[in-house]
Structures are given as C-alpha cells and as structure tokens.
Amino acid sequence: MSSSLRSGVSPGPQIRDTPGAFPSTPGEPDLPSVVSSQNSLSKAVYERRAEYTVPAKIRIKVGSWNVAALQGTEEDIGSWFVDGKGISESLSNLSFESNGTTDGRNLEGVSHQEARRSKKKSTVPSNDPGLVPGGEEIGLYVLGLQEIIDVSSATEALKPYNDPWPGRRWKQAVEDALPEGYVKVAEQQLIGLFLLIYAAPRIAPTISSVSTTSTGTGLMGYLGNKGAVLARLVLGETTRLVFINCHLAAGVEKGNLERRNWDASQVLSRAKFEPLNNGAGEKEESGENIGDEDFAFWFGDLNYRLEGMPGDDVRRLLMLHTKNEYGQGGPSRRKISAELAIANKQKPSDVSEDTEKKSHVFRHRHHIHYRSTTDVPATYPSDETLDPSSDPASLQTTLASLLPHDQLHQQMRTRKAFGDGWREGPIDFLPTYKYDVGSVGMFDSSEKKRGPSWCDRILYRTRKDKLAYEEKTKAEEAAKKRDEEMKSHGIGDPAVNQEEVLFDYDPATDGDDDAYDPDADAEDPELVKTAAGFEDKIRLEYYTSHQRVLSSDHKPLDAIFTLHYEAVDPDLKAKVQQEVARELDKAENEGRPAVTVVVDYHHDHEGESRSSSSQEGVDFGNVRLDSPKVRAITIANTGRVPATVGFTDRIVSTDKTGGAAPPWLRIRFDRSGDKDRSASEAREVYTLEPGDATNVELTVHVKDIGLVRSLNEGHANLEDVLVLRVHNGRDHFLPIHATWLPSSFGRSIGNLVKVPEGGVRKSHDGHEESHGVKWSAPREIFRLTESIEDLVERAIAEWEMTAVEANPPWVDTGWPFITSTQEDKMARNAKERIREALDNDTPIPAAFPQEVDVVHRVEAVAETLLTFLSSLQDGVIPENTWTDVETALSERDKSKTHLSIEDQRMQILDTLTASPAHSTSFTFITTMLVKIMNEISSQTADPKARVELRKKYEETFSAQFAEVIIKAPLPVNAKERRASQSRRKRVIQVFIEESAES
Numbered sequence: 001m002s003s004s005l006r007s008g009v010s011p012g013p014q015i016r017d018t019p020g021a022f023p024s025t026p027g028e029p030d031l032p033s034v035v036s037s038q039n040s041l042s043k044a045v046y047e048r049r050a051e052y053t054v055p056a057k058i059r060i061k062v063g064s065w066n067v068a069a070l071q072g073t074e075e076d077i078g079s080w081f082v083d084g085k086g087i088s089e090s091l092s093n094l095s096f097e098s099n100g101t102t103d104g105r106n107l108e109g110v111s112h113q114e115a116r117r118s119k120k121k122s123t124v125p126s127n128d129p130g131l132v133p134g135g136e137e138i139g140l141y142v143l144g145l146q147e148i149i150d151v152s153s154a155t156e157a158l159k160p161y162n163d164p165w166p167g168r169r170w171k172q173a174v175e176d177a178l179p180e181g182y183v184k185v186a187e188q189q190l191i192g193l194f195l196l197i198y199a200a201p202r203i204a205p206t207i208s209s210v211s212t213t214s215t216g217t218g219l220m221g222y223l224g225n226k227g228a229v230l231a232r233l234v235l236g237e238t239t240r241l242v243f244i245n246c247h248l249a250a251g252v253e254k255g256n257l258e259r260r261n262w263d264a265s266q267v268l269s270r271a272k273f274e275p276l277n278n279g280a281g282e283k284e285e286s287g288e289n290i291g292d293e294d295f296a297f298w299f300g301d302l303n304y305r306l307e308g309m310p311g312d313d314v315r316r317l318l319m320l321h322t323k324n325e326y327g328q329g330g331p332s333r334r335k336i337s338a339e340l341a342i343a344n345k346q347k348p349s350d351v352s353e354d355t356e357k358k359s360h361v362f363r364h365r366h367h368i369h370y371r372s373t374t375d376v377p378a379t380y381p382s383d384e385t386l387d388p389s390s391d392p393a394s395l396q397t398t399l400a401s402l403l404p405h406d407q408l409h410q411q412m413r414t415r416k417a418f419g420d421g422w423r424e425g426p427i428d429f430l431p432t433y434k435y436d437v438g439s440v441g442m443f444d445s446s447e448k449k450r451g452p453s454w455c456d457r458i459l460y461r462t463r464k465d466k467l468a469y470e471e472k473t474k475a476e477e478a479a480k481k482r483d484e485e486m487k488s489h490g491i492g493d494p495a496v497n498q499e500e501v502l503f504d505y506d507p508a509t510d511g512d513d514d515a516y517d518p519d520a521d522a523e524d525p526e527l528v529k530t531a532a533g534f535e536d537k538i539r540l541e542y543y544t545s546h547q548r549v550l551s552s553d554h555k556p557l558d559a560i561f562t563l564h565y566e567a568v569d570p571d572l573k574a575k576v577q578q579e580v581a582r583e584l585d586k587a588e589n590e591g592r593p594a595v596t597v598v599v600d601y602h603h604d605h606e607g608e609s610r611s612s613s614s615q616e617g618v619d620f621g622n623v624r625l626d627s628p629k630v631r632a633i634t635i636a637n638t639g640r641v642p643a644t645v646g647f648t649d650r651i652v653s654t655d656k657t658g659g660a661a662p663p664w665l666r667i668r669f670d671r672s673g674d675k676d677r678s679a680s681e682a683r684e685v686y687t688l689e690p691g692d693a694t695n696v697e698l699t700v701h702v703k704d705i706g707l708v709r710s711l712n713e714g715h716a717n718l719e720d721v722l723v724l725r726v727h728n729g730r731d732h733f734l735p736i737h738a739t740w741l742p743s744s745f746g747r748s749i750g751n752l753v754k755v756p757e758g759g760v761r762k763s764h765d766g767h768e769e770s771h772g773v774k775w776s777a778p779r780e781i782f783r784l785t786e787s788i789e790d791l792v793e794r795a796i797a798e799w800e801m802t803a804v805e806a807n808p809p810w811v812d813t814g815w816p817f818i819t820s821t822q823e824d825k826m827a828r829n830a831k832e833r834i835r836e837a838l839d840n841d842t843p844i845p846a847a848f849p850q851e852v853d854v855v856h857r858v859e860a861v862a863e864t865l866l867t868f869l870s871s872l873q874d875g876v877i878p879e880n881t882w883t884d885v886e887t888a889l890s891e892r893d894k895s896k897t898h899l900s901i902e903d904q905r906m907q908i909l910d911t912l913t914a915s916p917a918h919s920t921s922f923t924f925i926t927t928m929l930v931k932i933m934n935e936i937s938s939q940t941a942d943p944k945a946r947v948e949l950r951k952k953y954e955e956t957f958s959a960q961f962a963e964v965i966i967k968a969p970l971p972v973n974a975k976e977r978r979a980s981q982s983r984r985k986r987v988i989q990v991f992i993e994e995s996a997e998s
Contacts, residue, residue: 041733044580045573049238052572053534056236058139058203058563059541064245064299064456065143065556069150069192070437072119073551074169078177079122080556081143084130086546088325088440091395093428094131094544110440111330114550117438123550132542133560136179139203144229144245145170145194146301151218151225151247167194174198186231186243188212191224193300195245197231206567209234211274211288217248217263226263228300232273232288236567238532240276240293246300252451257407260303261417291420291466294530295538295563298422299458301554304408306431311451314402315443316340318430318452321395322441332442339445396428403427406454421465424457425543425559432456432545432555440548456545458559462528462538525564537564578616581733593729594639595688600632617735620700623718624839625708625743627832628701633734635696635724637688644674645694646685648725662720664707665736666699685727700738705871708746712760744780744838748873752778753917759841777920780838784865785928787844791858792816792932796939798854809855810936813949814956816855816862826852830860838868866964869925875967876921877912877987882968884911889983904990925965926991929957933992950994957992958985 063081067073080086089095089107108125117123149166167189174196175184181201188195193214199207211232218225228246235241246267249259272287290296306314319336326333391397403409408424411417431452434444444450525537538561545557599618620629637643647660647667660683661667671694673684686694700718702708710716718738723731742760744752753775756762775782795816799808809815819827833847848857869876877885885908892899892907899907912919933953940946962984971977 040731041577041581041584044584045577048576048580049532049568052569052576053236053238053566054569054572056565056567058235058565059133059137060140060142060241060297060561060563061134061138061558062142062243062297062299062458062561063144063556063558064146064301064458066146066247066301066433066456066552066554067148068437068552068554069147070552072123074173075120075122076124076549076551076556077143077170077173079124079128080546080549081174081558082134082141082177084132084134085128086124086549086556087131087544088547089131090325091321091430091441091547092131092544093396094542109327110325110548111327111333113548114330114332114438114440117550119551123438123548124546125548128548132544132558136200138560139200141174141178141182141196141198142243142297143174143194143196144243144299145196146245146247147192148189148194149192151192166192167196170194171196186210186212186233188214188229188231190214190216190227190229191218193224193227193229193245193247195229195231195243197233197243203235206236207233208237209274209276211276213271213273215267215271217266228267228271230267230271230273230290232276232293234276235563236565238534238567239295239530239536239563239565240288242273242290242293242296244271244290244296244298244300246298246302248301248303250303252305257304257307257411260407261411264302264417292531294463294528294532294536296461297458297559297561298418298460299456299559301455302408302457303455304406304411304457305453305455306402306405306451307407307410308405309402309451312449314431314451315449317398317402319441319443321398322430322443325441332436332439335442335445395430399427399430402431408454408457418459419469421461421469422459423461423465424459425540427454427543429545429557430547430555432557434553435555437553438550440550444553456554456557458543458557460538460540460559460561462526463530464526464528525562530565534566536566538562584730585732592639593637593641593643593726595643595645595724595726595729595732596636596638597724597732597734598634598636599734600634617721617737618698620718620736620738622741623700623702623738624741624832625745625835626701626703627835628699629738631698631700633696633698634693635688636693637690639729640690642687642689643729644685644687644727646673646683646725648683648723648731650721650723656720661722662736663704664700664702664718665720665722666701667722668697668699670695670697698736700736702740705746708743708871709873711740712742712746742839743835744778745835745868745871746873747871749778749876749915749917749921750874752780755779757841759839761839762841773917775917777917777924779841780868781865781921781924783838783844784861784868785924787861788816788858788865789928789931791854791861792935795854795858796935800939808939809859810939813952814960815936816858816932817866817957817960819859819863827856827860830856831864834861834864838864866960869961869964872967874918876918876925876965877967878915878918879968881911881915881918882966885987886968886980886983889986890979901990901993908987908990922965922991925961926988929961929988929992933957933994947994954989954992954994955985958988961988 061081065073065077065081076086087094106127108127110125113123113125148170167187171184171187175182175198178198179200182198183201183204184196185199185204185207186195186197195212209232212230214224214227214229216224216227218227226247226249228244230245231243233241244267246264248263249256251259268290271290273289275287316339319340323333323336323340326336408418412419412422430441431454433453433455434450436442436445443452525539528536528538530536540559541562542558542560545555547555549556601619618631618633620631623629635645649658649660652658657663669684669686671686674687688694702711702718707716711718718736718740720736722734722736724734725731744755744760747760753773755778756774796808796810812818830848830852834844836842837844837847844861852860888907888911909919912922933950936953937946937950940949962981965988966984971980
C-alpha cells in the first residue's frame with residue numbers, strides 16, 4: 001500500500017498493494033500547455049536554503065518485537081515501547097541510579113511477576129519506573145512488529161495482505177499509551193509484518209513526503225510471510241529518513257543463512273518509494289531506492305543465529321546468569337537449576353540453596369560486577385573492583401565470548417549481507433530468542449531446546465556510511481585491477497622476486513582492518529553531510545532489550561537515537577522567497593524584452609480593513625458569494641525590442657487546479673491576441689511594441705458552491721500567484737490576494753441552527769461548531785419564506801390597484817420562482833443585497849433601494865431561496881432520510897395500500913421528525929407554497945379556472961422544490977429514475993394540495 005500522512009505530502013505514483021510489489025511505473029502526467037519557469041524561482045530560493053533553516057533536535061525511538069501471534073502481547077506494548085519499562089537492571093548495562101530515574105527498590109520480584117502473568121494484563125513488573133526515555137521525551141516513535149498473525153498457518157498467511165483487522169488492536173494499544181497529541185504519520189502491513197510511526201505534536205507538521213511500501217520474499221520469493229514493510233519520510237523539509245521492518249528466513253542450517261542474506265538483498269533491490277521533490281522545484285523521474293536517504297534504520301526479526309557452538313552449552317552458560325534473577329524458589333528457578341545440575345552430572349535433588357553459590361550484583365561507578373559469596377566477603381566493593389569487561393565471571397564477558405559466533409556480525413564482516421555501511425550499537429543484553437513464554441530467563445525448555453540467539457536487531461546507516469562503503473569498494477576494485485595488470489606483465493610470476501610485487505590483493509582478507517566493529521559507535525554525535533548539503537549529527541543513546549516482558553518467546557528491544565538536523569523555518573523561507581522574487585524581477589538584460597507591470601490599487605468604500613500598503617500584488621479586498629470584483633493592471637513594454645507576453649500555466653500543488661489562473665479568477669486583455677503563437681508557450685499572447693501598453697482586467701468571482709464550502713470551513717483561500725511569461729525575457733510573478741467574507745450559503749442545516757444572532761459574519765471566521773443549537777430551523781429559511789409570503793401578497797395588491805392592462809406575472813405558473821422579468825444589473829444587485837442581509841442578520845426589506853418595484857423584489861427573494869436550498873450541504877431532506885421516506889412510499893405502492901392525504905402526510909412527517917431542524921424547515925417551505933397558491937388562485941373568480949390554475953401551480957412547485965429540497969442522487973436506471981422523480985414530487989405535492997390544507 002502507498003500512504004501519505006497529511007496535507008503537504010505530495011502523492012506520487014501509486015504503490016501496488018501486492019506483497020513484494022514495486023511502485024507502478026509513473027504514467028505520463030497531464031502536461032499543461034506551458035510549464036512555468038517558476039522552477040527558476042524555486043532553484044534560487046533553494047540556493048539560499050542556509051538562510052531559512054534553523055538547528056533542530058529530535059529523539060527517535062525505534063522498537064522491534066516478534067509477538068509470535070500470541071494473545072495478550074498487545075497489553076505490554078505501551079509499557080515497554082512508550083514508557084521504557086521491562087528492562088532487567090542486572091542483565092543490562094543500565095541502572096535506575098545511572099539513568100536518574102525513580103528508585104527501583106520497590107520493583108516487583110521476578111518470581112512473583114511470572115506467577116501473576118495474565119493474557120489480559122501487562123506482564124511488566126509492577127512499580128517499574130522505566131530505564132530508558134519515553135513519553136514526551138521522544139519526538140518520533142517507530143514500531144516494527146513481526147508475526148501479528150500466525151505466518152506458519154497457510155489459512156492466515158494467504159489472507160488478503162491488506163486486511164487491516166490484525167493491526168487494529170496494536171494501533172489502539174500504542175495510541176492509548178502515547179502522550180496526548182501524537183499523530184500517526186505512517187502505517188504499513190504485510191501479512192504478519194506491521195510498521196507504525198507516530199510523531200510528537202511539534203514534529204508532525206514538519207514531516208512531509210511520506211511514502212510506504214512492502215516487499216515480500218517468502219514463498220516463491222514474493223509472498224509476504226517473509227519480507228519487509230518500509231516507510232520513507234522527510235523531516236523538516238531537509239532530512240530523509242527510511243525505516244525498514246523485516247522478518248527474514250528462519251532456521252539454523254547453512255541454506256537458511258544463505259536465504260536470509262538473499263531476503264535482505266531482495267528488500268534492498270526491489271523496495272522503491274514514491275518520487276520526491278528535491279526542494280529546488282524538480283521532481284525525481286523515478287522513485288527512491290534504499291540508499292538514497294540520509295539516515296536509514298533496519299530492524300526486525302533478522303533471524304541470524306549463533307554459529308559453531310552447541311545450543312545446549314549456550315543455554316546453560318546464559319542461564320548461570322539468568323538464574324540469579326530469581327529468588328530461592330519458583331518454577332523457572334527450579335527448571336534452570338535442574339538443567340544446570342544435569343549439565344554438571346548432578347541430580348536436581350543434590351542442588352541445595354545452601355551449597356549453591358549465591359550471586360550478588362554490586363554496582364560501582366555505573367558498572368555491574370558479579371561475585372560469589374563463597375569467594376568474597378559480603379562487603380561493598382572497593383575502587384579496585386574489576387570492570388565487568390575484565391571480570392571473567394561477568395555477564396559482559398560471557399556476551400563478548402558469544403558475539404564472535406553471531407552470524408550477522410560474520411556476514412557483515414565478509415560483506416555477504418549488511419556489509420554496505422550498516423552498523424549496530426554495542427550488544428550488552430542477552431539474546432532475545434528463544435524463551436519460555438511467561439519467563440524472564442528460562443531459555444527454550446521444550447523438546448527442541450533451541451539455542452539462544454540475537455535474532456532481533458536494530459541496525460542503522462548514515463549517508464556518510466553508504467558513501468564511505470562505495471568509495472572503499474571503488475578503491476579495492478582499482479587496486480585489484482592494478483594488481484591484475486602487474487601480474488599480466490609478469491610481476492606476479494613466481495619466478496619474479498617477491499620484493500618487486502607492489503600489490504597483492506586478496507578479497508577474502510583485504511579490508512579486515514575496516515571490518516565491522518560492534519563497539520565502534522562513538523559517544524559524540526557523528527557528523528553526516530546530507531543529500532541536501534546540510535551537516536546533521538546522529539548519536540545512538542540506548543540499545544537494549546526488555547528482558548522482563550513475558551508475553552512472547554522473543555524479548556522486545558529498542559534503540560534511541562538523538563538526531564541534530566537543520567529544519568526549514570516557514571516564516572524565514574517565505575521572507576527569502578519574497579526577496580528572491582524581487583531580485584529576479586530586478587535582474588534584467590537590456591538585450592532581452594522587458595516589461596513593467598503596474599497594479600491599479602483600488603480602494604473600496606465599504607469600510608474594509610486594509611492590509612499594510614507594503615503588501616505586493618493585486619489585493620481584491622473583501623469578496624462575497626456571486627459578487628464579482630474587478631481590478632486592473634497595466635503591462636507596459638519598457639524595453640527596446642518588441643515584447644510578447646501572456647499568462648502561462650502555474651506550477652501548483654496537488655490540491656489546486658492548474659491553468660493560467662485559478663477557477664475563481666478571470667483574465668481579460670483589452671485587445672485581441674496574436675494570431676501566430678508559435679513563438680510563445682502561453683495560452684494567449686500579445687505583442688507590445690516598445691513604449692506600448694495593454695490593460696488587463698482581473699475579476700474574482702466566487703460562485704461554485706464547493707469552493708464556497710471550502711472557504712467557509714477554512715480549507716481554501718483566495719490567494720495565488722499568476723505567472724506572466726515574457727517570451728525570451730524574464731517571468732513576472734503577480735500575487736493575488738482576496739479576503740473571503742463567510743456566507744450562509746453552502747452550509748448544513750445542522751451548522752446553520754447554531755449561528756448566533758448577527759449572522760455568520762458576526763464571528764468573522766464563520767465557524768459555529770463551538771456554539772449550541774440556537775434555532776429550531778435556519779433563520780435564513782424562515783426569513784426568506786416569510787419575505788416571499790409578504791411580498792407576494794403586496795405584489796398582487798399593488799397589481800390590482802394599478803389596474804395594469806398587461807397580464808399579471810403569475811399567469812406563468814411557477815411564479816415567483818420562474819421570473820417574469822429579464823435578468824439585469826438591478827436584479828443582480830438586489831440578490832447581492834439579499835445575501836448580504838442573510839449573512840449579517842439584517843432585515844431583508846431594508847436591503848432594497850426605493851427604485852426596485854415589488855415584483856422585482858419578490859422574484860429576487862424567490863430566486864435567492866432556490867439557490868440557498870440548492871447550496872445546503874445536507875439538504876432539507878438529507879439522503880439517509882430520503883432513503884427511509886422512499887422505501888416507505890415504494891412499499892406502499894407495491895402493496896397498493898390507499899391512504900388519505902392526511903395519513904400520507906403523517907407517514908412522511910414521522911420520518912422527517914427524526915431531525916427536528918430539517919422537519920421544521922420543510923414545514924416553512926410547504927406552508928409558504930400553500931400561501932402563495934392561495935393568494936394567486938384567489939385572483940380567479942371562475943371556480944373551475946381557479947381549480948385548474950391551482951393544480952398547475954401544485955405540479956410546477958412540486959417539480960421545482962423536489963430538485964432543491966431532496967439531497968439524494970437519482971438512480972441510474974431510467975425506469976427507477978422516473979419512479980424516484982415521481983415519488984419526490986409526490987412528497988411535496990401531498991403537503992401543498994388544496995385538499996390537504998388544514
């Protein structure tokens with residue numbers, strides 16, 4: 001799957017949701033007629049990136065755990081991963097004192113902890129204050145899980161790999177444990193592999209270009225029972241991070257080792273992320289691979305084992321140390337003692353607690369020392385106490401003797417896997433696999449008695465590491481080539497004096513001096529030059545396992561890194577961008593066409609609050625719904641040669657529409673365009689002779705209801721940058737600004753009933769979600785219907801008094817919703833004034849100038865009502881409500897049940913009353929229609945003509961208002977479509993028929 005975090009993340013080619021899939025080949029983009037050289041602006045800004053970046057620091061916690069598809073493991077996730085709990089003080093290089101945490105003397109004992117283990121509660125010890133940082137100290141939490149389902153089961157492993165259900169309990173457990181405000185920025189699942197990344201509130205907005213993918217390497221080399229899930233993100237617009245959670249092939253045979261190496265190589269070669277914008281306005285042609293990043297973190301169940309040592313010997317050697325975790329009794333203690341006794345050819349009964357050497361742990365200057373009470377007095381150690389690395393009985397010495405047998409380290413040294421710059425922190429903890437579930441220190445006691453191994457690992461690599469490896473490889477290849485050339489000239493012949501041989505290259509041994517060293521990590525942060533040219537620093541702070549987590553046969557482990565990096569400051573970047581734009585405008589070449597753009601600064605006389613005069617571009621001031629606003633600019637040829645100009649397509653983000661101008665802006669030149677446009681890339685071009693000028697009219701007109709909704713909700717704004725292309729000259733960038741005045745149109749009824757007195761403009765931002773319900777129905781509907789009723793009555797009365805010989809307007813059925821007058825400037829102005837009255841909660845009658853007659857007034861209000869109802873987000877009858885109404889009507893039609901008009905009304909109202917605000921709005925509208933028809937039909941003296949006129953109006957009004965009241969799509973099937981249209985009209989007609997009047 002390919003996912004993106006949030007706004008600001010540019011979607012690239014879709015990643016196919018198949019285990020082991022590559023991203024699909026990027027298709028041909030929808031190329032605009034012109035690609036603006038705004039790239040030059042982006043490049044110039046990028047050149048000055050050092051001016052708008054600031055030092056930043058983040059702690060990244062990477063955690064890995066094979067949960068073995070066991071129930072209850074999710075109960076432990078928050079404790080060890082987020083809170084840093086479950087670390088054994090005596091089996092790690094960490095202590096409560098040295099880490100400055102709460103005193104751990106009240107920590108629950110191991111035997112008691114194992115005895116109370118439950119699948120429904122966390123297994124970490126009680127009163128554990130945590131030994132590594134967590135909570136709000138961490139800026140980025142990265143969790144990799146393996147085997148969240150049973151991958152050994154064909155039924156589970158072959159389920160749809162993108163089924164989200166297995167991961168939901170893990171996601172919920174992590175989110176419940178994280179501090180408030182942390183945001184999920186990436187998620188990827190492949191069968192049993194699951195990757196989650198969460199960012200702190202201050203970090204999340206700085207993350208962009210998130211891309212996730214998966215690579216299956218299991219059955220047949222592609223299925224997802226083994227493989228990796230990966231995520232790429234950009235931190236602070238500067239630093240690329242890659243996270244790889246994997247599960248490689250299992251097994252202890254040589255073939256299994258080679259398969260693990262193959263799995264890793266497949267992940268490296270096949271994983272691909274979405275293309276990335278390089279910051280200079282240029283997008284990569286193909287997706288990123290592993291190795292293109294600045295910092296990479298590879299973790300999971302790598303499954304590498306200990307080689308060349310009997311598993312039983314390793315188990316017993318390590319259990320000499322884990323035995324000391326227990327008290328004098330307990331099942332695990334007895335099991336361990338029994339195995340050790342057998343190893344020493346003793347019976348378990350021969351092992352007594354009195355004769356057994358009791359191990360004490362002494363801590364001095366933050367080091368752990370193990371001594372036996374039969375060897376030394378029970379006194380505190382002196383300054384001469386042995387360092388653990390020098391103490392032959394210490395755990396550290398034991399681990400140091402085992403690590404040379406670790407397959408992963410061997411493969412890294414010989415460069416058969418992970419030899420291209422990957423490294424690992426010092427291993428100061430016990431092997432993470434395999435334990436009896438529910439045990440702190442009892443290694444696998446089943447019949448198989450699997451040998452302990454560090455299967456679970458966390459590796460990392462910097463860009464510096466990768467480049468150093470590549471340079472070294474090149475040097476070795478060059479040395480080998482020189483050596484072969486010398487041998488070809490006889491220098492390498494045995495008969496030749498060996499002292500004359502300058503190079504003797506042996507790939508099996510050369511480079512051993514630079515082989516993998518697990519202790520090579522320095523305490524000081526390492527300086528890394530990123531792909532963007534910044535100097536970042538990274539330091540590994542902690543790398544440990546959580547020995548006292550009991551719910552799986554693997555122990556979880558985590559690593560904490562501190563990353564110092566340069567992050568883009570948006571305010572500083574905007575300032576530099578403005579400066580660069582001005583500098584580019586000044587950089588003229590006299591031998592090239594040059595034009596000057598002059599903005600006609602217009603001052604509206606409507607009490608608008610104006611921005612500072614220093615604001616550049618064209619400012620349209622306050623903009624309202626369906627109220628065009630015009631500004632003018634002059635383009636003058638101030639150069640010495642003819643200039644061909646035209647507005648070209650803008651480079652826009654994915655959430656904006658392309659073209660020369662946004663949809664809400666219209667551009668009109670005062671002259672015809674050139675017939676020959678071959679010399680320019682602009683849509684329409686105009687050639688100006690030296691000294692000539694052209695006037696351009698820019699009109700902002702917001703009419704699209706979808707845009708109105710976005711503007712009301714703050715999801716869009718009226719800002720953009722036009723690009724004036726001068727052929728063979730420099731581009732001019734013209735910022736456009738306008739301030740949107742919130743409108744009552746385009747909202748939902750649920751939102752409108754919360755609008756306080758004063759209208760949507762009262763709070764300026766147009767957001768009313770924080771208010772409670774103020775009205776039984778939107779005041780806008782009440783005021784419009786009330787005004788129409790009053791104006792219709794006045795219009796009819798005035799018509800009678802004036803005794804005009806012409807036909808009255810209501811002769812056309814549908815009046816006043818079908819207008820009898822032509823649309824003119826006065827009518828448009830009247831509708832603008834009505835909308836303004838609605839938005840500011842001022843009386844509608846006061847909105848009309850005296851010269852507007854009553855017929856124009858009622859028609860303007862009627863048209864405004866239809867537009868308002870059409871714009872409602874949910875409609876007077878929402879889709880779900882209409883579904884219930886239509887179902888009831890359809891069932892009644894099928895049963896051929898006859899209901900009276902009153903019963904039909906009650907049946908419909910029973911459904912509508914589920915939403916009182918919608919029901920009341922419906923009543924306002926139908927009541928208004930009834931009153932209009934009563935007024936109009938009363939003008940006809942002939943009873944028969946009156947009835948006929950009434951029926952015509954009922955038919956017309958039902959059709960008109962069914963379209964605007966009911967917010968539900970019509971069926972595609974023609975027959976069903978006609979039936980639905982008939983039922984919609986019938987719902988209105990039932991309430992306005994003359995026989996239905998109360």
